[in-house]
Amino acid sequence: MSVMPPPVAAGVPMEVGENWRRLHPLSPVVRFGRVLIGVIVVAVPSIAEQPGFHREGSLPISVIIYIGLLVLGGIGGVISWLVTRWRIADGNLQIETGFIRRQSLRIPLARIQAVDVISPLLGRFLGLAEVRVVSAGRGAEHGRLAYLTAAQAPVVRARLLALAHGLEVGTPEPVALPLLHVQNGLLLPALLMRSQVLGPILIAVAAVAAIAAAPVVGAGALGSAVTVLVISGLGVARAFNEDFDFTISEAGDGVRLDRGLLQRRHETIPYGRIQAVRVVEPFFWRAFGWARLEVDVARQSVSREADRDAQQVARTLIPVASRDQALWLLARVMPDAHPNPPPDAGPPSRARLKAPLSFHFLAAWFGQRYVYARTGRLQKSTIIVPLVKVQSVRLKSGPLQRSFHVATVDVDTAGRRWQASARCRDQDEALEMVRHISERARLSRRVPPPLPASPAPVPAAG
């Protein structure tokens, strides 16, 4: 990358350029806000329980300690803001931070995978947003500009993307064409219909019915079902909060995801970076013909603390849609992918003994451009890996598998979440698969993948 930005006219308010600049002055407030809420949640109940709290005139020691912590935290936040500065120059996004231990971070623009804009709740009140750079080499934690003004963030993002693609600096962001929008009225029932929620509900109902017949057993089952229900209820609330008002749109460089109730996220998944797509049809969804699409993007050497956050980035392509819509969307991100197995894609019938619970869904096949592997016991999930993205192919067979003359073929990608695993194939067939998949992957690496075709009309829901 040798794109040198032209000199920026001084005093242009929206311009983000090669001069060092600070983050927004209110950044410590937003960052500190979370800590404050955390401390209050921990501190208030413990202080209120103390006997000496209501005595007039003097503060108990614990309150002083908590206030001291908050003040220290606040000062730390302000100092961290004071010493942090960033700029885009020399083909890098450069961030310098750290008071005692100076840290100078350079992210080569050419290695940028995606640029996300995230607005947490408090940030939305204050009109601030975070720009998060996802690059191939490191986790999402490092390339963070938290926070910029909500107006500035898209400009920074457009600029980073333009430079990452080797375009002119002033190139505006490509226009995003909306593809699908998930109705919140559909999202909630769909989340509730996932088996980890509906399962406990059914058990609870059965337990209530059983109380009449066998009170002790029924009550015990009810108790444990309610516990599970509370946990999964929290999971539903979180997923609903994350995928609220979900819109997927398509721009020239990839798909855009806009989602979130309290915290809005605007994410980009570049087409070329998708390592694998998974079509998931949970057990109870199949009656309604719903499906979910998930993606896996390349993200290596993610440090432990960044791991949780990295997993949250762009994992869902569409949280719920009709099967037709999901397949249509799949065709948008992976042209010519057909997740319906050909008739001979199943494992040999003797594998039924080896994998009795998942035999009915096991299937694996490959075409000119993709490898498909379907697995699942109750939930049907099909992983689709482009042959261009195949990193290595592996044949595995354990002693039990050998006694059935079957073997597993694993297709590895640079994604972190799944590998396409063709389980319980006939031994000779597995061998052929290894040979053909590695051969086709080799050939497909020589031909650049075609760009997605012009959009076809969205199929109606239902």
Place this chain on the structure above:
Amino acid sequence: MSTVVTQQIVGPGALKRLSPRFWLARQTQLAIFWGPLFIASIVLALIVNVSAGYLLPVVIVLLAAVAWLVERGRYRSWGYAEREDDLIVTRGLMFRHVSVVPYGRMQFIDVTAGPIDRAFGLATVQLHTAAAATDARIPGLVRPDADALRDRLALVGEAKATGL
């Protein structure tokens, strides 16, 4: 099966085996582990005057024999072949693996050697791709072979490199 399978992919005779020195190194490792155990069991059998005490060293010897057989099977299962565009590595006795790693996908190559390996002049060559699951490791290469393999792989890897 593993050898047969790999030969079906790479063609007969093309599969390279590990150096016999690696088997020596493995046997040394076994001896270091089982030898003291055997001596200790004899001492224990002599001290504790139980009629069935002599069984303990016998059991140890049997276990060591099983371990020796397993290690030998493992040693024999290793093999690798450098093809035009990819490297094939086969390993495993109980759980057999045949990995195909294209040169173009290599991110970096490691050459490592532990203390016993070094004593026998051996080294392990490991290939890393962007996929964490890739397990292309070739142990027990004679040091010059390992270095030569590393250099060859680095060369073809550079020539055929593709992005993510």
